[in-house]
Amino acid sequence: MSRESSNANVAPSEMVESTFGERRARVADVGLFFKKFLAKGRQISSAVPSSPAMVNSMLRHIDFSKPATIVELGAGTGPVTEQVMELLRPHHRFVAVENDPDFCEILRRRFPDTTLLQADAGRIAEPLANLGIQKVDYVLSGLPTPNLPRRAQAGILRWLRKSLAPDGLFIQITVAPLIYRSFYRRIFGAVNYRMVWLNLPPGGVYCCGRPKGVFQTVG
Numbered sequence: 147m148s149r150e151s152s153n154a155n156v157a158p159s160e161m162v163e164s165t166f167g168e169r170r171a172r173v174a175d176v177g178l179f180f181k182k183f184l185a186k187g188r189q190i191s192s193a194v195p196s197s198p199a200m201v202n203s204m205l206r207h208i209d210f211s212k213p214a215t216i217v218e219l220g221a222g223t224g225p226v227t228e229q230v231m232e233l234l235r236p237h238h239r240f241v242a243v244e245n246d247p248d249f250c251e252i253l254r255r256r257f258p259d260t261t262l263l264q265a266d267a268g269r270i271a272e273p274l275a276n277l278g279i280q281k282v283d284y285v286l287s288g289l290p291t292p293n294l295p296r297r298a299q300a301g302i303l304r305w306l307r308k309s310l311a312p313d314g315l316f317i318q319i320t321v322a323p324l325i326y327r328s329f330y331r332r333i334f335g336a337v338n339y340r341m342v343w344l345n346l347p348p349g350g351v352y353c354c355g356r357p358k359g360v361f362q363t364v365g
């Protein structure tokens with residue numbers, strides 16, 4: 147349902163209240179994100195959620211006019227999920243994955259229509275297969291991939307090799323771009339990077355394809 151039609155029968159005063167309520171909830175979500183960053187550090191890797199500019203830079207790699215299965219890893223409080231939800235059409239399949247229970251609660255509240263897997267991204271082959279998903283066209287990753295335990299990295303790479311479509315893309319946001327260039331080059335046969343200055347801190351997007359056939363864990 148479009149935003150316009152969903153607001154059609156709502157009185158203006160109710161709309162102002164709900165917008166205010168939403169804003170307050172967003173501020174609380176950012177506060178929670180920062181607290182999680184302080185508590186979990188490298189498992190979160192960023193002090194604040196991604197900016198709209200960062201998300202735009204991720205989503206420009208997706209051709210939404212064509213049918214596709216899209217999986218988001220590490221959805222956090224949902225800045226990527228939000229924009230994806232606005233662009234989805236009936237020919238898309240979308241699943242968000244997040245392992246933190248508090249973030250999952252926020253995601254369920256904000257996106258009640260989204261399929262959410264509360265799961266470890268390193269072990270998603272089976273839960274996705276249970277949803278009937280064997281092949282994936284786009285993986286949107288907000289995970290702190292280079293900081294994940296080796297076992298989780300290995301699980302993700304095994305899944306990508308098996309499930310990413312031949313012309314599929316693994317699209318990764320990062321706020322420490324240059325440090326990890328060699329990491330992504332070791333794993334993928336095709337790696338492109340684009341800087342995004344309008345983010346706190348500035349970062350960028352790696353767009354990668356052709357996961358390598360020979361598996362190596364990366365520390």
Ligand SMILES: C[S@@+](CC[C@H](N)C(=O)[O-])C[C@H]1O[C@@H](n2cnc3c(N)ncnc32)[C@H](O)[C@@H]1O
Pocket residue numbers: 189190191192194195196219220221222223224225226243244245246249265266267268287288289290294298319
């Ligand atoms: C840098 S935040 C990105 C959040 C959001 N996508 C954004 O752009 O603001 C990383 C997210 O990955 C999640 N995460 C970390 N390790 C994970 C794992 N093994 N499985 C699933 N999610 C994980 C964290 O809980 C956090 O929400």
